[in-house]
Amino acid sequence: MVASVHPTVARVTDRIRERSEATRTAYLARIRDDANRTNPRERMSCSNLAHAFAVDSPEDRHDVLVDERTNIGIVTTYNDMLSAHRPYENYPELIRDEARKNKAHAQVAGGAPAMCDGVTQGMPGMEMSLFSRDVIAMGTAVALSHDVYDTALLLGICDKIAPGLLIGALSVGHLPCVFVPSGPMGSGIKNAKKSKVRERFISGQTSREEMQDVEFQAYHSAGTCTFYGTANSNQVALEAMGLHVPGSAFVPPYAPLREALTREAVRTAVDIRLGGDSYTPIGELVDERSIVNALVTLVATGGSTNLLIHWVAVARAAGIIFDWSDVDDLSKVVPLLAKIYPNGPSDINDFENAGGTGFILRELAKLGLLHEDVVTVRRGGIQEHMLRPVISDDDESSLSFISAPEESPDEDTIRTAEDPFASTGGLALLKGNLGRSVIKISAVKPKNRYISAPAFVADRQEDVTAAFQRGELNRNVVVVVRFQGPAANGMPELHKLTAVLGALQRQGYSVALVTDGRMSGASGRIPAAIHLTPEAAKGGPCAKLRTGDHVTLDAENGILTVDAPAEEFEARENAELTAAGPLGLGRDLFAGMRHTVLGAEQGACSWLPFTD
Known part of the structure; x- marks a missing residue:
């Protein structure tokens, strides 16, 4: 049974809806006009189409242009510098293979730069970090500007990258889009121990060699960092908005289940394609209810403060206006249901093993703190995102979804609605x-x-x-x-x-x-x-x-x-x-962004938001 929506959640949502009425209406009118055009096979010239599919075989060209098979655009932020993004190297090949099995066609539409904040902390590059989000958004728009796609897969996870992809996708909001994560690295040294060694190092009580060894114990393989920072907060928010295949955020890279989920993302993108029976444009999926669901889940898990900038910008890209007072009101009624470092000793793998985001969403729904009538990339709606993915031991191609545990198997990490860590959010x-x-x-x-x-x-x-x-x-x-x-x-x-x-x-x-x-x-x-x-x-x-x-x-x-x-x-x-002298190291190129950028509570947008 769907619980009635909590009065505060309803009030905040209504406030956001009323505040955004004019801008949201204008945004939806624009993307609906884009969706109602004739399909690219008809509106584009022969020369346009020849350029778009020049590298394909005659058979593939026939499939796309004559049989009008779904054409999937892949936007990737693969690079070798980000541990979380290294696994994306081989995703396009896997995606193309699964697309063919589902009578579809897939192309890497383009890539966007993705920087690692862990590398640039305290370095000059960190002064480009926030603006890289908007560069990624523009890169996403450029990738999809070829306008030959029926649906899209977005490959990105970390701090500015997932928000940038989402903002860029909303700029072409008539397209359905599915996010495809790659999962966290295995647990290394405990985060609390790492922090203590850092404090000893800054106080001159330990050597650089010991510090370096500890850092490599913490960051040691492919996958996202395991603490609950911005990257993993992004993944929780995206799952709460229904933009992932359910439960896919925190499955390790290279695991059989990870490949099964990536293939399911392809099938999901085909299912919700432009012109299909279950057409689900991202610009309609992301509405004031899904934004509130993301914010509620963020405060319930003690997520990253960075999302209080990034998700403001995401909302504004879809004509939706919220501010920090809205988040504060939600936090006063949303209980804290998870403790993941730095909020507690556990890491993101502990969180996933204890039930993960699906557990949290189900517990929040019990209290009426979620809008359960939202649209997601899955036909089962938000209820499907309360489930956990599994495959059978003897058939790695199988994929099914089961309920999260009714009781927490690890109460130091995750709690039920009846027994929260705190009565208010983080x-x-x-x-x-x-x-x-x-x-x-x-x-x-x-x-x-x-x-x-x-x-x-x-x-x-x-x-x-x-x-x-x-x-x-x-x-x-x-x-x-x-x-x-x-x-x-x-x-x-x-x-x-x-x-x-x-x-x-x-x-x-x-x-x-x-x-x-x-x-x-x-x-x-x-x-x-x-x-x-x-x-x-x-x-x-x-x-x-x-x-x-x-x-x-x-x-x-x-x-x-x-x-x-x-x-x-x-x-x-x-x-x-x-001024500290010549900027250098690439920072000079961002002078225009520093000049035009909005304030933090307006999303620190360097682009002109749809709401302005």
Whole structure:
């Protein structure tokens, strides 16, 4: 039986729908016009079609052009640098094989660049990371611009990559699209041990050789990183929106079940193709209900704060407008049902073994916290995404779906609706005279959710590290790192500060971070008010802060303030963004994006959203 929708979920959804009425209506009209054109075999010239299928055999050309078999466009973000994307190397061959078996045809439509945030953390490349999402979106649109496809498969997982693919797909929203993941790497060293060694290293208590060895124990093979950062949060959100084959996010690379799921993704894409009986365009599938389902599942699992930028942009690409107040209202009624590092000791493989996303979706549905009337890429709707995929031991080509366990087999990792880890979700909004920001509280102990202390203000994360090494931060302190927003330098993640702040907290100090930049999706036990908006480079209040100002962060009550007389604080001159010399290393090419980018709460879009 479908539960009635929780009043808060209904209210937030209605609010988003009303706010988005004009822009959503215009978006849907556009994609429906695109869908109602004649098919490409009729509207395109002979020369157009000859170019599109020049490399195919006469038989394949006949199948596509005369028999009008489904033509699948593959957009891939394969490269050897990302462990999660290395398995995609051979996916096109497998997809073409399965397409032929289903009287379809498949082409790699194009690729998009995909960078690894783990490689660029603290490096110049991190200043291009956020903008790479929009480059990937444009790359996806370019790949599909040939306009000869009836359906598409999107091959991408990690931080900016999955959101970029989704934004790009929504720009051609009349096409059905199915995401195809590749799964996580096997569990290595425990994440908690890795973090402790990092803190020892930053404090000069261990060698670089030991640190390197520990890092290779953590990151050791193909697949996504195993902590619950942005990449795995993307996968949970995509499953909650019904954009995957059910249960496919966290099956390991190269496993027989992984190949079976990839082949099923091909069959699913063919089933929902343009012109078919079950036609399901991605621009209609992604609506305000599916967005709310993604947000509910995100807060129920303590997911990455990065999605509070990326999914704003995704929604805006489909004419849907939500903001952080909507997420905050949801988080107040959605219980925390999972603890995955940094929210707890478990990793994503433990989560999957305990029931995974299907378990979470079923438990949320019990409470009426999901819209169960949404459309997904499967004919069974969201209920099918509450199931788990299996194959038989003696027939690897078989694939079926079974129910998730009724009770949690690992209550340290995943809980039922009747016995949550907490009655509220893992993300919250902070606001006050410093602006608006978000905080991931699921990993922060209650005793650390309030701090009121003098600020240490820096304009670069390197200045914080240097002050730490000089012993200047050995006190209760709110570390403020400003001029890290999208307009200033592309909004890099400040993940390298995690070890510094963690070391201070372990020494017994009360410590917090406030920044207009981002923190990794793996941000942990340190209270971090991030994505502060308006950002300093656009005259936000944090540009007026000075070292020694008393700052209060109260995560329980949603407060972020500086204790200063309003008139005196307002009269201060803003600090100015000072250039650090020639940018170099590719950053120069993103100057236009830094100039036009919207604020964090508007999705940090460097493109003109459909909602504007």
